[in-house]
Amino acid sequence: MDSDNDCGTGYDAFQRTCPSHAVLEMLASKWVYLVVCALRRGRMRNGELARRLEGITPKMLTQTLRILERDGLVRREIFPVIPPRVEYELTELGQNLAGLLTQIRSWSEEHVPDIKQARARAEANQKAELQAQA
Amino acid sequence: MDSDNDCGTGYDAFQRTCPSHAVLEMLASKWVYLVVCALRRGRMRNGELARRLEGITPKMLTQTLRILERDGLVRREIFPVIPPRVEYELTELGQNLAGLLTQIRSWSEEHVPDIKQARARAEANQKAELQAQA
DNA sequence: ATATATAGGTACCCCATGGATAGTGATAAT
DNA sequence: ATTATCACTATCCATGGGGTACCTATATAT
Numbered sequence: 306m307d308s309d310n311d312c313g314t315g316y317d318a319f320q321r322t323c324p325s326h327a328v329l330e331m332l333a334s335k336w337v338y339l340v341v342c343a344l345r346r347g348r349m350r351n352g353e354l355a356r357r358l359e360g361i362t363p364k365m366l367t368q369t370l371r372i373l374e375r376d377g378l379v380r381r382e383i384f385p386v387i388p389p390r391v392e393y394e395l396t397e398l399g400q401n402l403a404g405l406l407t408q409i410r411s412w413s414e415e416h417v418p419d420i421k422q423a424r425a426r427a428e429a430n431q432k433a434e435l436q437a438q439a
Numbered sequence: 440m441d442s443d444n445d446c447g448t449g450y451d452a453f454q455r456t457c458p459s460h461a462v463l464e465m466l467a468s469k470w471v472y473l474v475v476c477a478l479r480r481g482r483m484r485n486g487e488l489a490r491r492l493e494g495i496t497p498k499m500l501t502q503t504l505r506i507l508e509r510d511g512l513v514r515r516e517i518f519p520v521i522p523p524r525v526e527y528e529l530t531e532l533g534q535n536l537a538g539l540l541t542q543i544r545s546w547s548e549e550h551v552p553d554i555k556q557a558r559a560r561a562e563a564n565q566k567a568e569l570q571a572q573a
Numbered sequence: 574a575t576a577t578a579t580a581g582g583t584a585c586c587c588c589a590t591g592g593a594t595a596g597t598g599a600t601a602a603t
Numbered sequence: 604a605t606t607a608t609c610a611c612t613a614t615c616c617a618t619g620g621g622g623t624a625c626c627t628a629t630a631t632a633t
Contacts, residue, residue: 377553388608420510
């Protein structure tokens with residue numbers, strides 16, 4: 306019995322074949338993070354998302370939204386008008402997740418200095434080792 | 440001023456060139472999630488990790504550990520013995536992050552049924568649309 | 574003496590995925 | 604007539620995630 310492992314759900318993300326492993330894999334994408342975080346503000350159109358997520362290509366945006374829609378995190382609403390109008394919003398499940406993902410995003414922003422420092426130290430160590438070798 | 444965006448750090452993960460975007464990208468990896476979660480129990484050896492993370496290849500394990508070490512989330516200790524002995528443990532920064540990542544892992548395990556249901560529904564809708572087309 | 578096991582990796586290759594660029598369809602504005 | 608909008612698709616290319624085989628040095632087994 307791995308007490309810190311199975312949270313009473315019967316699923317274990319450490320097991321390759323466990324469905325929860327696939328869910329974790331789906332979440333492990335920077336665009337999933339950012340799209341879900343962006344939608345926390347409320348419903349948005351494709352173009353709005355594209356402008357907010359600097360650097361995302363139309364392909365990746367659509368792909369990510371399709372995955373999120375398929376997995377029930379995002380709802381897609383089409384208005385049959387010309388030019389087309391499509392809106393996306395988080396489902397209840399999506400909102401539930403968005404809280405966690407926003408925490409990760411905040412963590413990334415808060416700990417930039419720590420990580421910069423660690424990288425600088427790692428680089429210095431690497432150089433020192435090369436010196437020692439020679 | 441994007442109030443829900445800049446958390447007073449001056450960093451914004453929505454910006455492609457912001458360092459926090461790169462940090463988020465580093466975190467967006469299933470093996471980073473799982474290695475960090477696994478190390479929450481305490482220091483572990485390479486082999487222990489490999490056994491716990493079912494399906495990870497030696498290459499991916501080493502690669503992930505190197506990234507985590509470089510970024511100051513994991514400490515690596517080598518014992519100069521034969522056969523070799525190397526131990527890994529979370530740094531303070533790593534432990535800080537581990538709490539969040541464990542929440543994501545738990546979420547994955549808890550919401551498997553919801554996502555399964557959403558996928559089934561999506562598949563059904565897709566079939567229905569194919570019918571309508573014909 | 575030879576073979577095998579252990580531990581913690583590296584070296585090499587493949588292909589799936591991420592990402593860039595261009596195109597589509599229908600209409601309204603200039 | 605030409606351009607712009609909007610939400611995508613299609614196509615191509617390159618990176619990097621992932622798998623397999625191999626390496627080092629010793630202790631143990633046969």
